[in-house]
Amino acid sequence: MGRAPCCDKANVKKGPWSAEEDAKLKAYMEEHGTGGNWIALPQKIGLKRCGKSCRLRWLNYLRPDIKHGGFTEEEDQIICSLYISIGSRWSIIAAQLPGRTDNDIKNYWNTRLKKKLLGKRRDQPRRLHPNRSDEEVNRIGVKNENQTLSASALERMQLHMQLQGPYNPNINPFSFYNSPMLWPKHHPVLGDARVSQIQALSTNHFNVVANPILRGSTIIDDAALTESMNANMIQEDLIGFPSSSSMETSSSNFDSITQGGIQVDLQNLVFNNYDPSLLGNQLLANDHLEELESCKQIYGSEREFASNNFWLACNGLTIDESTMGYPSDSAAMGTTQLDCVPRYEDL
DNA sequence: AAAATGGGCAACCGCTTTCTG
DNA sequence: ACAGAAAGCGGTTGCCCATTT
Known part of the structure; x- marks a missing residue:
């Protein structure tokens, strides 16, 4: 019944x-x-x-406080950055944009912003398989999606790679690191001074993020990090979540703060390794294999983005560029190893 | 000028989460 | 602790209008 x-x-x-x-x-x-x-x-x-x-x-x-249409560049940046970070959780994204509704943002993303940011890459599967029928191309796309990344995760990786760029992350206006409005205004444990320090460093060093995997670095010392993690606050707060939800309550729309934190860690693990001259995930990951293993346990079967990225990071999956939308010059052969992602055996 | 096509958006559907007794 | 109800949420649908053929 x-x-x-x-x-x-x-x-x-x-x-x-x-x-x-x-x-x-x-x-x-x-x-x-x-x-x-x-x-x-x-x-x-x-x-x-x-x-x-x-x-x-x-x-x-x-509702009287609703704004319709006319999204600003600033709003575009926020939507884009948050979409990369948390995916299609429109209500959370809407909470960052006063006067905007989740429905409005969802529609705006699906009809305009996504095309604006990704539009040029849409024909890649066709171009990469010029001798195959549409049916075959579609089948290949679906197959690869199932094996490696979901559409949403792919889209976010594409976006991230496109917007951050492998070696020039600081010049892109959509970068998290170039969007001060996404940064925390205040951190309850680390305090304003330390947050400012992180922010200042972030503008100069792509790899510097509020990431537990970076513990022990010069940016955040273990004691402060542990303290803040114990308070279940750091992850949400540092990725620009509504301060009220992270400071006044111990939970949010994430399944749990810890899991939310891991999700962010994994993104950073994968994405912050474009430039080998920067900190490098290998060193970081070596120190935190145990933590990665626990991520694997938690995310093995859920949370597509986090798990996909985890498996990418840990298994060094081969990805079909037709679904990745890789730069065409390097994509001629159909598949490649993502050289920005560390192979598990290399960790 | 009419038909076809595509984009934008409001609204719906159904699943999940939260609340309440 | 549990069940049922209500609210929240994200994906999808369908209508309207503008543009193209």
């Missing part, structure tokens, strides 16, 4: 909202709020709508 429907589907109106319906809902909301019950609301105000529909209409359209 399935779950009971939230409303009587047969007697509920669907489709676009009329001005009259909007006015009714708006007037009631401004006077009373939901009263804590969206399901009961439509009946109270005589609307033949599902409660969920009312909620959506209010949150995405009628």
Whole structure:
């Protein structure tokens, strides 16, 4: 037996909202709020709508503080950087952009921003397999996705590689490191001074990030890091999460803070190794094999991005460039080892 | 001028998470 | 601790409008 429907589907109106319906809902909301019950609301105000529909209409359209359209460069940067960091968690991204809704950002990303940032690479599978039929190309793409990276993870890796660039990470305006608005304003344990120090260093050293794998480096000493990790705060706070969620509560939309932290660690492990002259993951990873193993346990079967990157990092997977959107010059042979990612046996 | 196509966006659907008794 | 209800969330759909053929 399935779950009971939230409303009587047969007697509920669907489709676009009329001005009259909007006015009714708006007037009631401004006077009373939901009263804590969206399901009961439509009946109270005589609307033949599902409660969920009312909620959506209010949150995405009628709320007084909503901004529509006209995304700024600054907002683009935030969306892009957060998408790379956490993926399609639109509600979290929306929380960073006052007046924007998750739906709005999702639509904007899917219809415009993604194309703006990745558009030029879309024809690569076709170009890399000029003698294959569309069906074959599609099949290859799907197969490789299943074996290596999901579409979302791929997209984020492509974006990251495209936007950070292997050797010129500091010049790109979308870089996390060049987006001070993404940096923490305050850290409850490390304090403002240390955060400032991290930020200052970050602008000069691509590899310097608030990353537990970097513990023992000159940036964050073990004691401070351990203390902050014990407080379950550092990861979210340092990747620019809403300070209220990390400071006032011990949880957030991540499954747990620790897992969230590991997710970020893995991204950094993979991505911060483009330039071999920089710190280098091998040294870092050697010191933290145990930690990596625990990541593997946690992420072996879930959290596609983290697990994919973990496996990339640990198994040195071969990736088909047709799905990676690699620079065409180096992609002629169809597959390659990602030379920016350390092979497990090399760690 | 009409049909076809594609982009943008609001709204829906159904699953997951959180809340409440 | 548990179950059911409500809310939250992200993926998808479908409509409308502008552009292209």
